[in-house]
Amino acid sequence: MIKAKKKFGQNFLKDESIKAKIIQAIPHNADNIVEIGAGLGDLTTRLLELNARVKSYEIDDDLVPILRDKFKSQIQSGEFSLVHSDALSAWDDGLSDEPYFLVANLPYYVATKMILNAIKDPLCKGLLVMVQREVAVKFSAKSGSSEYSALAVLADLASKARLLFDVEAVSFDPPPKVTSSVIEIIKHKSLVGDVFSSDKEFVMFCDFLKAAFSAPRKVLVKNLASKFKKDAVLEAFKELKMAENIRPHELNTTLYLEIFKKVNNGK
Incomplete structure (x- = not known):
């Protein structure tokens, strides 16, 4: 049995209804998806059912062989590629060589940095990520709200951010000590170049x-x-x-x- 590792900020999503809501929220034109943190591959399986090409980053040495075996046929067909790497470090060279849509259950300790990277990345056309609710609120807050912050300004410069729904701690194994939220950011401009x-x-x-x-x-x-x-x-x-x-x-x-x-x- 695979146990979540605290050092990677792992909390495996076990609620099937939440997984379904995440998949339903992904834009229909997202044909090239990058996933950060494939975990046990449950959400990855659903992403592949969208008939999109999926590229997943996984940092955990113990999970990578499990994922390679689970998606052996999809890897061979080219539908799926698995990168054994820290996505945050990989961003220096780019997560993808072509336009992509980002999907992830982000570890809380790197969530803000990763969202900012995605907003700045000209190849990232949008993202649907699960983060600590506090972070989601900061990115999606509107002008005039007491929660409005520098993060909300940066998100609004070239995109539209929305907090879609909350996810209670019991939906995860192990349950985190905070409420999570799924946030959607759809980009319509490039920060560097357009803004x-x-x-x-x-x-x-x-x-x-x-x-x-x-x-x-x-x-x-x-x-x-x-x-x-x-x-x-x-x-x-x-x-x-x-x-x-x-x-x-x-x-x-x-x-x-x-x-x-x-x-x-x-x-």
């Missing part, structure tokens, strides 16, 4: 957002003044007809881009 002119500009915007949300309950002017010239910040607010007492969660993505362009020039 930003270069990787450097994107990194600069991330630093800008870090400053903007450094103290969520404080006014935005004060947060930004910790990194940019206060005169430039106030001038940007004046040009955009924004109140100086506005707080980080009260803006939207468009305004953050406008402020960034203005204060970055006057830094």
Whole structure:
């Protein structure tokens, strides 16, 4: 019997109804799917039933031979490829050579990093992932909500994020200590190319957002003044007809881009 390993953040999904809901939520045009963490291969089996090519990454040495045996015929036919690797490390060279849709039950300790990687990856056309509910809320929160964060801004820049449904701890073996959620992010632009002119500009915007949300309950002017010239910040607010007492969660993505362009020039 295979036991989940804490060092990999493994919690095997055992609820068949949740597996079905995940499959039903995958876009019909997703014909090239990348799965992170094949685990015992239960969700992988359902993904292959979609008549899509599936490429799965699995880091666990004990699970890889089991998966190779379980999907021997699909590997031979080319329907399925299994990569014995840490997906986070593999991202440096790209998870796929062609456009793909990402599906995963992400380990909590790397979930945020992996979602950001997917959002930035021009070949990733969208993702459907299960994460800790707190993370899902941060990515899918809307402007004006107290949960609105830098992660929500980044997700909204080139895509549409939605929290689809929650998954209780009893749906897993072993059960985690938190509630999970399935989040969908469908991309309609490339961050670098359509929104930003270069990787450097994107990194600069991330630093800008870090400053903007450094103290969520404080006014935005004060947060930004910790990194940019206060005169430039106030001038940007004046040009955009924004109140100086506005707080980080009260803006939207468009305004953050406008402020960034203005204060970055006057830094």
